[in-house]
Amino acid sequence: MIGLEHFLIFSGTLFCIGLFGALAKRNVIAILMGLEIMLNSVNINLVAFSRYVTTGDLTGHVFAIFVVAVAAAEVAVGLALIVSIYRSRMSVNAEDFDWLKW
Amino acid sequence: MNFMFWVIAVITLGSALMMVLDKNIFHSALYMIVTFLGVAGIYVLLQADFLAAVQVLVYGGAIAVFIVFGIMLIQRGNMKQTNLFSKSAALAGLVSLGLIVINVVMVLKTEWPISGAAPPEDTVNQIAELMFTKMVIPFEVAAILLLVALLGAVIIAKEVKKTS
Numbered sequence: 123m124i125g126l127e128h129f130l131i132f133s134g135t136l137f138c139i140g141l142f143g144a145l146a147k148r149n150v151i152a153i154l155m156g157l158e159i160m161l162n163s164v165n166i167n168l169v170a171f172s173r174y175v176t177t178g179d180l181t182g183h184v185f186a187i188f189v190v191a192v193a194a195a196e197v198a199v200g201l202a203l204i205v206s207i208y209r210s211r212m213s214v215n216a217e218d219f220d221w222l223k224w
Numbered sequence: 225m226n227f228m229f230w231v232i233a234v235i236t237l238g239s240a241l242m243m244v245l246d247k248n249i250f251h252s253a254l255y256m257i258v259t260f261l262g263v264a265g266i267y268v269l270l271q272a273d274f275l276a277a278v279q280v281l282v283y284g285g286a287i288a289v290f291i292v293f294g295i296m297l298i299q300r301g302n303m304k305q306t307n308l309f310s311k312s313a314a315l316a317g318l319v320s321l322g323l324i325v326i327n328v329v330m331v332l333k334t335e336w337p338i339s340g341a342a343p344p345e346d347t348v349n350q351i352a353e354l355m356f357t358k359m360v361i362p363f364e365v366a367a368i369l370l371l372v373a374l375l376g377a378v379i380i381a382k383e384v385k386k387t388s
Contacts, residue, residue: 124229124338129270132233134231134327136240136263138320143244145316148308151249151294155256158287159240162263165275173270177341180350183275184359187351190282191366197287201294202377208298209383217310 129170136163154200160182161193172200229269236262249295249307257288271343274351 136159143156165186172182208214236259243255260283260301267276299306344350 124226124269126338127331128229128233129266131328131333132237132266134240134331135237135324138324138327139240139244141323142316142320145319146244146309146313148310149249149306149330151291151298152252152307154294155243155252155291157300158256158283159243159259162260162279162283165279166266166352168277169267169270169272173272173343174338175336177339177343180344180354181346181359183272183347183351184338186272186275186352187278187355188362188366190278191370194282194286195369197290198373198377201290201379202381204294205297205381206383213297 126170126174129166129174133163133166133170136166148215148217150204150216150219151201153216154197154204157200158193158197161189161196165189225269228265232262232265232269236266247307248303249299250292250303252307253288253291253295256291257284260284260288272347274348335384 140156140159140163143159144153145156147153147156167191168182169184172180176182204214207219211218213219239258243252243259246248246252246255252317260279264276264279264284267273267279
C-alpha cells in the first residue's frame, strides 16, 4: 500500500536531484532548471500532507498554487537576468560571473 | 494505485537524473518537461486534480517554453557540450547523497499523524472558496508579484537607456 512515507521519500529524492543540478552545473540555465525541480518537489510535499494528514482541509493545495505563481515569476526574472548578463559578458558559465570576487 | 505510483516515480526520478547528467542543454530541457509531467501524475495519485491541471499548464506549458526560449536566445552553434559539470560537482554530489539518506531515515523514523478519512471528491470548489475568503490577501499579493515580475523582466531584458 502506498502511503505518506512513499510520497515524502519520493519528493525528498527529487529535491536532492534538483539541488545537485543547481550546485554542480556550469550553465546558468541548468541551474535555473534545478531550482524549478526543487520547487516542484516542495509542492509534492505540501499536497501529500494535505491528502494524508489534514484530509478535507485544502490549505496545502492553495499554498502549492502560490508556490507555482512564485516559481513562474522567478523563472521570468531569472531568464531576463541571464539574457542581460549574457549581453555584457558573452557567457552563460556561472564560473565567469565573478564581479563580486577579487 | 500501487503499480502506477512506482511507474510514475521511476519515470520522474529517472528523467530528473537524466536532466542533471545530460551534456546537451536542450536534451536537459526536454527531460525537465518529462519530470514536470510525471509530477502532474503524482498529483493525480494524491487526488489533487486541479493542481495536476495547473502543473501541466504552468510547468509543462509556460515554464518549459520559457526555458527553451532562453536556451535558443543564448546558446549558439553546437549544443553538444553546453551543459557540463562545474568544479564543485563532486562535493555537490556528496551533499545531495547525504541529504537523501538523512531524509529517508527521518521520514521512516517519524510517527506521522495520519488521518484515515477519505479525501474530498472535488477540490476545485474548496480551493476557490479558500482563495477568495481566508486567503484573499495572499491572492492579491501574488497578483501584484506577477505584475512586478512581468515589468521587471521586461525592463531587465530590454536594458533601459538613459535619456537626457
